[in-house]
Amino acid sequence: MIRELVIKTRSHRRFHQEVPIERETLQELVDLGRLSASAANRQPLKYILSCDPGQNESIFPCLSWASYLKDWPGPAEGERPSAYIVVLGDTRIHPTFSCDHGIAAQSIMLGATEKGLGGCILGAVDRVKLRQTLNIPRHYDILLVLALGKPNETVTLETVGPDGDIKFWRSKDDVHHVPKRALDDIIVG
Numbered sequence: 749m750i751r752e753l754v755i756k757t758r759s760h761r762r763f764h765q766e767v768p769i770e771r772e773t774l775q776e777l778v779d780l781g782r783l784s785a786s787a788a789n790r791q792p793l794k795y796i797l798s799c800d801p802g803q804n805e806s807i808f809p810c811l812s813w814a815s816y817l818k819d820w821p822g823p824a825e826g827e828r829p830s831a832y833i834v835v836l837g838d839t840r841i842h843p844t845f846s847c848d849h850g851i852a853a854q855s856i857m858l859g860a861t862e863k864g865l866g867g868c869i870l871g872a873v874d875r876v877k878l879r880q881t882l883n884i885p886r887h888y889d890i891l892l893v894l895a896l897g898k899p900n901e902t903v904t905l906e907t908v909g910p911d912g913d914i915k916f917w918r919s920k921d922d923v924h925h926v927p928k929r930a931l932d933d934i935i936v937g
């Protein structure tokens with residue numbers, strides 16, 4: 749079960765934009781983040797939820813998509829995410845956030861998959877612009893943006909070839925290929 753869920757939880761970047769995601773669904777996903785491990789159990793993460801098309805439109809230009817796909821500028825209108833979760837670190841609780849946001853993000857993405865949704869963790873964020881756009885107070889660090897929607901693309905895993913190239917790529921049939929290192933290559937002792 750967990751292996752299937754992890755395999756299915758790929759980064760999706762093209763969606764059925766017309767399929768809405770309710771705020772309640774986002775709350776349920778953030779609850780999975782809330783229940784996840786946290787360094788010293790400090791729980792410094794806070795979240796902004798967006799499922800309103802107007803607000804989504806204002807978040808989209810703050811994001812950078814799939815840097816390896818040089819000829820693809822990111823999802824076109826009609827295939828953009830239906831919702832976003834902005835993951836913040838509350839510096840009033842602690843100045844640093846360890847890997848809390850990575851763990852919470854994965855919990856949320858696994859939960860999204862279970863709900864028939866998909867998405868992408870985005871770290872390439874224009875934080876100055878996003879802070880202005882959403883009027884985010886200075887005591888929150890902007891850590892990640894999670895884009896969510898009903899996926900509208902096929903993503904497949906393959907093993908990294910002998911050339912060691914880890915760049916994801918798209919084939920002519922529009923399938924997105926993600927090379928993963930072989931198990932033997934990552935267990936070093």
Ligand SMILES: Cc1cc2nc3c(=O)[nH]c(=O)nc-3n(C[C@H](O)[C@H](O)[C@H](O)COP(=O)(O)O)c2cc1C
Binds near residue numbers: 758813
């Ligand atoms: C911390 C983190 C930051 C990421 N930032 C971006 C990003 O800014 N833009 C993007 O398109 N994908 C981003 N990704 C998605 C990765 O590109 C993706 O995980 C990788 O290509 C492997 O694909 P997979 O998630 O399907 O295994 C990010 C992933 C992680 C974990």
